[in-house]
Amino acid sequence: AQSVTQPDIHITVSEGASLELRCNYSYGATPYLFWYVQSPGQGLQLLLKYFSGDTLVQGIKGFEAEFKRSQSSFNLRKPSVHWSDAAEYFCAVGAPGAGGTSYGKLTFGQGTILTVHP
């Protein structure tokens, strides 16, 4: 069974500082990996995804993530955080659906709450 661990429940950074949110996964084959962001009272917005190919993935809002198979990690980074980045971030791992013809279910980590100080 697949699983995701986000070791940091809450992270606080100053505006303009760099950010790294950690994500470790467990999956028996090549994973599909995602980062979503959830602002208060909002649904989930996709930041970026990794399916295959280049292990450094660029996403929206200046975020990037690097897939490291040897470490089973998919950490999210941003070089300079903005106050509007304050939200909860979820890492998720997915598996192909039945028959490999469609996307399957997602397993989410516990989430990391990001607070940004001015």
Add this chain to the structure above:
Amino acid sequence: SAVISQKPSRDICQRGTSLTIQCQVDSQVTMMFWYRQQPGQSLTLIATANQGSEATYESGFVIDKFPISRPNLTFSTLTVSNMSPEDSSIYLCSGSSGRLDTQYFGPGTRLTVL
């Protein structure tokens, strides 16, 4: 990408009653899912909504408690039956299309059971 809407956005219900949540996608999607997000928790998959057939439930979730319908490729409903305060959560639907596609999420339905 798919745009997903849900109704209602929030509701406050009495214990013992049932609530049906609607999920509408603006384009055809192959797969639709229902998730629960309990207060302060992550998302947990309830079931996969299958078009024209019974939903596929995850461990710990049963059809009698969470009946799901999906009459076509763009619409699904989740009913939370015989509610108790423990059912107070955000319920989200999602959809994805085709191979290697992304799941897009609705805004969620915030349910409070008194």
